[in-house]
Each structure stands twice: as C-alpha cells, then as structure tokens.
Amino acid sequence: MDYSQLTLTGIMVILVLCLFGTKVKxxxxxxxxxxxSYLAGIINLENMLINFANPSLITLILLVLISIGIEKTSLVRKLSNSLAKGTLSQSVTKLGLSTAFLSSFTNNTAVVATLISAVKENPTHAPSKLLLPLSYTAILGGTLTLIGTSTNLIINGFAVDAGMKPLGFFDFTLVGIGVLSSGLIAILLMLKLLPDNGKNEEEVLPFYLEGKITPGSKLIGKSIEENGLRELKDLFLAEILRDSKRLSAITPQQILKENDVLMFVGDIKSVPLLSQFDGLKVVHDKNEMNVEHLVEVVVSHGASIIGKTLKEAKFREQFSAAVIAVRRGHDRLQGGLGKIQLQAGDALILAPTPMFYESKNLKREFVYISGLDLKTYLNDKKSHSVFGSFLAILALGITGVVPLVKGLMVLLIAYLLTSIIKPNEIKRRFPVELLVIVGSAIGLAKLMISTGLAQEVSNVLLIVLGDWGAYGAFIAIFILTLLCTELITNNAAAALAFPIAYSLALGFDVSPLPYIMAVAFGASASFISPYGYQTNLMVYSAGNYKLKDYIVMGLPLSIVYSITAIILIPLVFPF
Structure with missing residues (x-):
C-alpha cells in the first residue's frame, strides 16, 4: 500500500471507531x-470543496427546506382525520399507505411531525397502536423513489461520481413497492404485539408538571380539598415540594402554604385549568412566557443537554423557554422539574418566548413534534397551491423538461416571496449537519475509490467471499450496511459501504447496480432501535413505548424487509 492508501486507511479506521464508540456528533x-485528508495532502482544496456542491446533495437540501412549507398545509392534517375510522387493521392500512405515499416525495420526518399530533388525538385507537407503524411506514415509503430518503440521493451522488449513469426517479420503485408491501403485511400481522397504552388511566396521564403557589394566593391556608385541587380533569396532584422536602401520599386535608410547589401528573391539555387558580403559576418566574402557545419537543440522541438538569443546562437562558412538563416513557418521575436529569427521548413541554425560535441549536438539541408552527398553518387555497406547485416541479423534473434541482430552487424562491416559508425558518431549519456529513462522505467515498483503497478492501473480501460468489457477496454487503445503519446514521452507513460495494462488483466483473441498491435499501432498514432513525425517536415518548417494543416489532420487520430486498434486487437489477 502506498502513502495515500495507508493514510486514508488510518483516517477511515479512526472514523469508524469514533462513529461506533463515541458520542461525538x-x-x-x-x-x-x-x-x-486535506491536511495530509491526499486531496486538494478544490476537490474537497466541490463535493459540497454535488447536485444530489443540493437537491436533498432543497427538499428539506421545501418540506417546511409542505408540513404547514392543511391537506395532510385533513387526511389524518380519516385514519381513526374503522378497525385497527383498517386504520393502520390507511395510515401506512398514506404515510408511505407522502414519504415517497417529501421529507419523511416532516410527514411524521405533521401526522403525529392527529394520531395521538384520534378517539378510536390507542396512539401506541398507530405511532410505531407510522414511523415504520414512513421509512418504508422513503424507499419508493429517488427523493424519498436522503440515502437514495446520496447513493445517486456516489454513483455519478464513480462514472455511472444517474439513477432514475423511479429506479427504486419496484423493489420499494415489494418491501413496502411485505413490511406493511408484517406490521398488520404483528399489531397484537404493540402495547396498548391508551386504556390504562395511569398511562394516559404521562406528563409531569409543576405549579408554584405565589405570595398572596387565596390557596394559602386552605386544604387541597377546599381549594378544589382533588377534582381536576385529567390531572392528579402527586406530591408537594416544601422547603426542600418532598411530601408524598398527600391527603385531601393537606394545608397549602406559600411557595409550595405542587407536582401534577396528567394530560398536558389540562394545564390551562391550573392557571384558573389564584396565585398558582405553572411558569412562575418568567412572566412573558405563557401557556396559551406550547411547544412539544423530544430531546435528540445527540443533544448536549443529556445528563444535565435544567439548571445545569441553563435551559431558560439557552433556549428562551420554560420547561413546564416532562415525560419519560412509563417512568413516574419524582422531585422538582429542575432536578430531573434529561435523557434522550424525553418529551418536554415548553412555554416559549418569541426569542425561542431564534435559538441556534434547536435542530441539534430537539426532534420537533408539534407546536412550532401552530399559528401558521396555511388555509385550503394556499395548501392546494403548495402541493400543486410541488407536484408540478416533480413532474417537470421526472420528464426531463426542467432539471429537478433548478425547479426546486425556483420553487423555494417562490415560497419565500409569497411568505409560505419565512427567511428565519430557513435560517433555523437549514440542515447544516446533513450538509457536512453528506459533503464529507462523498469526498471520502471518492477518495477510497481514487486511491485504490476500496479496491484493496474488496480484494480481501473477494478472498473471504469468493466461494460465495457474486450473490453471496451481495448479501454480505446488504447485511453489513443494515448493521451499520442500526448502530450509526443511515447516511454514514451508506458512505462507508458504497465504495466497498462498488469495488466488489468490479472484482466479480458484474453490474454494480445490485450492489449499489443493496447499500441503498440496507441503509434504510432502521427498525430495531428508537435511536436508529429520527422518526423512530419522534414516536418513542409520544407512544409511551419501551425499548423492547422496538425489538419485538422491529426485529421481525427487519428480517421480512431484508429477505424481500435480497430476493427482489437481483431480479430487478440482474448481475
């Protein structure tokens, strides 16, 4: 091996070890x-920077930004209102097909964020019976088209840079329909395995919130029963914090004192009831914050506030918002909100100030569920215009009349000029991390091919997998990519697996397409962990799930998905 190969090998080994073994983003x-790689002299500055202007990457960024406007439309929310009608199987089928269709041409995170609130509020079925299928079918739907998931666009960028023809918009569709069909059938057969977290009253009152009795309150000196605090709808007074002491097993005769902090467990929608009591403040030290407009967020797996209390994280100063309620799966939390150490997947209810939306690290710290744009939903006329114009641009791009990247750029400008999307939303939601990961990954993948490192790795694999033949190597690449995407990000898995898969195809002297598709579909197969994919994390607390729920549902689904993909890919893309 020469200098470039040895240096790049060291860089890639350290990268893989850090991706698997550290919490660094x-x-x-x-x-x-x-x-x-640039400092070591194995890539020059121009070739490094040009990867961040890759057409597939620009297309991906534009799609993410345009989804800001799409998620504001009323059409998706109206669609969700019909999902509660019929049996559970019928509802999951309608939800799955609708979600998959929407996810095939827009950002699946936006689709889940738009539907999740309506699914939670449906009167017929427990949200826990619907939310995990919502996430899974959003992932499955992303495999249907070139733009359905970031992975497909990235793979296309890799393929073009390797000298191959660009992948077509519907090249993924036949296999995608197969994995969607088998996956949806598997989900329907496993519905009984999903937990029912909607009928047990203790589990439908999951949020943990506090109210403080301020000086001069009429509640002071009276019992809980006299104040009417035992008869609140969907709220239960769990404990009282008084002078650094925690009073539990509270009786109706307990007398309230000034500065008592009352800890409630209950439905967040009942928070306005607390504001009706004289001198009981849910947000007690930031008067400009109110509970009329709430934001519900989930702590991201890579958030810097994990392991810290609200005080240690300086939450109010950092985000200009007060945490008024916390939820952590099935766990019953104790003590004041300020003493709770935050964990990934915690659902937080925030009372924001206007400055909250200007916070720099919102996208990094949180997965949004609802509330950020509650007051900016578009009317029916604008909603039809947004969807119509987006579909028109897609049609022009698919038929080759207008390049897709150019059409999306014009559409984004139009959305900005008509205030469908506001500049501060672009600033807040711009996917900087995605740009950095994908742009860097494209550069590293090209380096692995150009330096011959990918060929060296494939030569070793050819020796190991030689007796298995081209089909055995294809299966090995699929499984390798699938394991990587469960343990690290899907984009990182694609970047690591693509150059090896491409070189293996050349080594076996077969078409690279089945190997490339193995990477694409393997990188989209994240079902077993709530942390493997963003939509899985979004429904984690919303559905009151436990880790075992993902394993019980996700492992069989992953097996069905894998078998279907491994069978169909070589049939659609022969060796």
Whole structure:
C-alpha cells in the first residue's frame, strides 16, 4: 500500500471507531476526516470543496427546506382525520399507505411531525397502536423513489461520481413497492404485539408538571380539598415540594402554604385549568412566557443537554423557554422539574418566548413534534397551491423538461416571496449537519475509490467471499450496511459501504447496480432501535413505548424487509 492508501486507511479506521464508540456528533467526525485528508495532502482544496456542491446533495437540501412549507398545509392534517375510522387493521392500512405515499416525495420526518399530533388525538385507537407503524411506514415509503430518503440521493451522488449513469426517479420503485408491501403485511400481522397504552388511566396521564403557589394566593391556608385541587380533569396532584422536602401520599386535608410547589401528573391539555387558580403559576418566574402557545419537543440522541438538569443546562437562558412538563416513557418521575436529569427521548413541554425560535441549536438539541408552527398553518387555497406547485416541479423534473434541482430552487424562491416559508425558518431549519456529513462522505467515498483503497478492501473480501460468489457477496454487503445503519446514521452507513460495494462488483466483473441498491435499501432498514432513525425517536415518548417494543416489532420487520430486498434486487437489477 502506498502513502495515500495507508493514510486514508488510518483516517477511515479512526472514523469508524469514533462513529461506533463515541458520542461525538457524526458531522464533526466526518468533517474532521475530510479535513485531515486535506491536511495530509491526499486531496486538494478544490476537490474537497466541490463535493459540497454535488447536485444530489443540493437537491436533498432543497427538499428539506421545501418540506417546511409542505408540513404547514392543511391537506395532510385533513387526511389524518380519516385514519381513526374503522378497525385497527383498517386504520393502520390507511395510515401506512398514506404515510408511505407522502414519504415517497417529501421529507419523511416532516410527514411524521405533521401526522403525529392527529394520531395521538384520534378517539378510536390507542396512539401506541398507530405511532410505531407510522414511523415504520414512513421509512418504508422513503424507499419508493429517488427523493424519498436522503440515502437514495446520496447513493445517486456516489454513483455519478464513480462514472455511472444517474439513477432514475423511479429506479427504486419496484423493489420499494415489494418491501413496502411485505413490511406493511408484517406490521398488520404483528399489531397484537404493540402495547396498548391508551386504556390504562395511569398511562394516559404521562406528563409531569409543576405549579408554584405565589405570595398572596387565596390557596394559602386552605386544604387541597377546599381549594378544589382533588377534582381536576385529567390531572392528579402527586406530591408537594416544601422547603426542600418532598411530601408524598398527600391527603385531601393537606394545608397549602406559600411557595409550595405542587407536582401534577396528567394530560398536558389540562394545564390551562391550573392557571384558573389564584396565585398558582405553572411558569412562575418568567412572566412573558405563557401557556396559551406550547411547544412539544423530544430531546435528540445527540443533544448536549443529556445528563444535565435544567439548571445545569441553563435551559431558560439557552433556549428562551420554560420547561413546564416532562415525560419519560412509563417512568413516574419524582422531585422538582429542575432536578430531573434529561435523557434522550424525553418529551418536554415548553412555554416559549418569541426569542425561542431564534435559538441556534434547536435542530441539534430537539426532534420537533408539534407546536412550532401552530399559528401558521396555511388555509385550503394556499395548501392546494403548495402541493400543486410541488407536484408540478416533480413532474417537470421526472420528464426531463426542467432539471429537478433548478425547479426546486425556483420553487423555494417562490415560497419565500409569497411568505409560505419565512427567511428565519430557513435560517433555523437549514440542515447544516446533513450538509457536512453528506459533503464529507462523498469526498471520502471518492477518495477510497481514487486511491485504490476500496479496491484493496474488496480484494480481501473477494478472498473471504469468493466461494460465495457474486450473490453471496451481495448479501454480505446488504447485511453489513443494515448493521451499520442500526448502530450509526443511515447516511454514514451508506458512505462507508458504497465504495466497498462498488469495488466488489468490479472484482466479480458484474453490474454494480445490485450492489449499489443493496447499500441503498440496507441503509434504510432502521427498525430495531428508537435511536436508529429520527422518526423512530419522534414516536418513542409520544407512544409511551419501551425499548423492547422496538425489538419485538422491529426485529421481525427487519428480517421480512431484508429477505424481500435480497430476493427482489437481483431480479430487478440482474448481475
């Protein structure tokens, strides 16, 4: 091996070890890897920077930004209102097909964010019976088209840079329909395995919130029963914090004192009831914050506030918002909100100030569920215009009349000029980490091919997999990519697997397409962990799920998905 191969090998080994073994954000790791490659002299500045202007990457960024407007439309929310009608199987089928269709041409995170609130509020079925299928079918739907998931666009960028023809918009569709069909059938057969967290009253009152009795309150000196605090709808007074002491097993005769902090467990929609009591403040030290407009967020797996209390994280100063309620799956939390150490997947209810939306790290720290744009939903006329114009641009791009990237750029400008999307939303939602990861990954993948490192790795694999033949190597690449996407990000898995898969195809002297598709579909197969894919994390607390629910549902689904993909890909894309 020459200098370039040895240096790049060291860089890639350290990158993989850090991705698997540390909590450092993938964006930092990929940026460091490509930056080190430049400093080591194995790539020049121009070739490094040009990867961030890759047409597939620009298309992906534009789609993410345009989804800001699409998620404001009323059409998706109206569609969700019909999902509660019929049996559970009928509802899951309608939900799955609708979600898959929407996810095939827009950002699946936006689709889940738009539908999740309506699914939670449906009167017929427990949300826990619908939310995990919502996430899974959003992932499955993303495999249907070139733009359905970021992975497909990235793979296309890799393929073009390797000298192959660009992948077509519907090249993924036949296999995608197969995995969607088998996956949806598997989900329907496993519905009984989903927990029913909607009928047990203790589980439908999951949020943990506090109210403080302020000086001069009429509640002071009276019992809980006299104040009417035992008869609140969907709220239960769990304990009282008084002078750093925690009073539990509270009786109706308990007398309230000034500065008592009352800890409630209940439905967040009942928070306005607390504001009706004289001198009982839910947000007691920031008067400009109110509970009329709430934001519900989930702590991201890579958030810097994990392991810290609200005070240690300086939450109010950092985000200009007060945490008024916390939820952590099935766990019954104790003590004041300020003493709770935050964990990934915690659902937080925030009372924001206007400055909240200007916070720099919102996208990194939180997965949004609802509330950020509650007051900016578009009317029916604008909703039809947004969907119509988006579909028109897609049609022009698919038919080759107008390049897709150019059409999306014009559409984004039009949305900005008509205030469908506001500049501050672009600033707040711009996917910087995605840009860094994908741009760096494209550069590293090209380096692995150009330096011959990918060929060296494939030569070793050819020796190991030689007796298995081209089909055995194809299966091995699929399984390798699938395991990587469950343990690290889907984009990182694609970046690591693509150059090896491409070189293996050349080594076996067969078409690279089945190997490339193995990477694409393998990188989209994240079902077993709530942390493997963003939509899985979004429904984690919303559905009151436990980790075992993902394993029980996700493992069989992953097996069905894998078998279907492994059978169909070689049939659609022969060796």
């Amino acid at each position: 993938p964006a930092w790791l990929f940026a460091s890897a490509i930056g080190t």
